[in-house]
Amino acid sequence: MLAESERLSEIGKCLRRTFELWGYREIFLPAIEEYSENLRKGTKFAYNNEFYVIKPDITSQILENIKEPPEKLKIYYISEVLDGDVRGQWQAGVEYIGGNIIKMASEVILTAVTSLEVLGIEEFYIDIGSLRVWDDATEDISKFREEVYKALVRRNFEIIERLPIGKEKKEEMWRLFNFWGKESGYGKLDRIVEAVNDRRLFIDFGTVRPLPYYRDILFEIYSPELGKPLGGGGEYTFKGKPAFGFAFDMGALSKLFKKKGDRNRKKLRGEPRKVFAEAKRLVRMGIPVEVE
């Protein structure tokens, strides 16, 4: 347990530093919230005839807590989220509220990219998709939209094949289902890919994250070295303002994290009064120490 705690602590430190370099401020939220149907995940309980939620999904908790956001808000968090039971997942993420969506999306994705690089995780991919592309593609068959989304979430094209719709429509959906590349023809996505300019970022219309608050753009981060996503995020609206955010699964990062040596730490030994005086001087200068 201590080893995992140490790894999570190291990861947390790296992420805090990177998020702050990009201009995000840390937000501290209460562990327990009054129950609201807008809060996702978390574990519900009753106390004194009132209902509460412990450690809900952070994005939904932020949306619930900030009543009047300023013109622009950039915040980050590192917190445990419960899954409705007693098990939790440590998450670290950022929320960028208010601004141009293409710039916000590009910056948030680059925040994720640089965070992974700082953690020594270089072999990863980011697949970015769009809900609007699917909304447009299903506009003329809107009564089957729910079935199409079910097919996407399961990646089960048979569901679409069974729909009483034309062959051409099915072929169009099949192309979207399997689209993966750098240029899609959907300007908003193409501009984000161009702005981020990273060889590991691809457009994949098969990428969907079934979270109720996403509006259009969404992305998923993964590594061929791990069978679980490292994180993901997307575009949402916050009190009428465009917003973009993402979260890492810190447990997944911990599996791939390559700890760098602590070579800069100055080791000190000797007579306590002298040694601690020197340690105090170095710490004041921002130099890490270890008194042996």
Add this chain to the structure above:
Amino acid sequence: MKRSNGSPIRFVLPKGRLLSGSLEILQRAGIELRVPAERRLIERVDNYEVLLARAFDVPVYVEYGIDVGISGSDVVEERGSDVLIPLELPFGKCRLSLAMPAERVVEPEEMDGYRIATKYPRITRRFFEGLNVEVEVLKLHGSIELAPKIGIADAIVDIVETGNTLRANGLVEVEKVMDVSALLLVNRIAQKTKFEEINELVFAMKEVIRNGF
């Protein structure tokens, strides 16, 4: 542009009633797998690796990193695993049903306060929540049909194939909870990192099904 990195495809297959159907459909799709010999956990054939697992664990293996698995829809529903399900397979057909002793049959809506024995507590809770009926769910790992007989439960939710086991234990089917069949499961990340191979596999299996498996 190819997405695959060429590493072997790893399969997890369920021990028990779905194993022979799983091996056969894969073989007809051109994938000849060998079940690991006793005491061997993983068997490798060509560019495939296969491991056997308890049926209830297959979705968990796939969710956490095994590329492809075959499992019953009952287990996938019970586990609530985050996996892709590109195909329903035409074998392992049965149903998950609510059953109780023939001499004490009541409608599910009248089961308030009843104790239900099952291997599927999540599905059972959801079924009764849907009816707005509060029941106590007792999780057992096997011989579910004995629970009402020995008086530790009022009814059961369990797999029914022919109904013979129910009849032999004096139980009658009260209501179907869900239809069950085998499903092809794919890990979400494998679908991206082994895109071509997984798509080929799904196409090949679809073809086998279309030709009357």
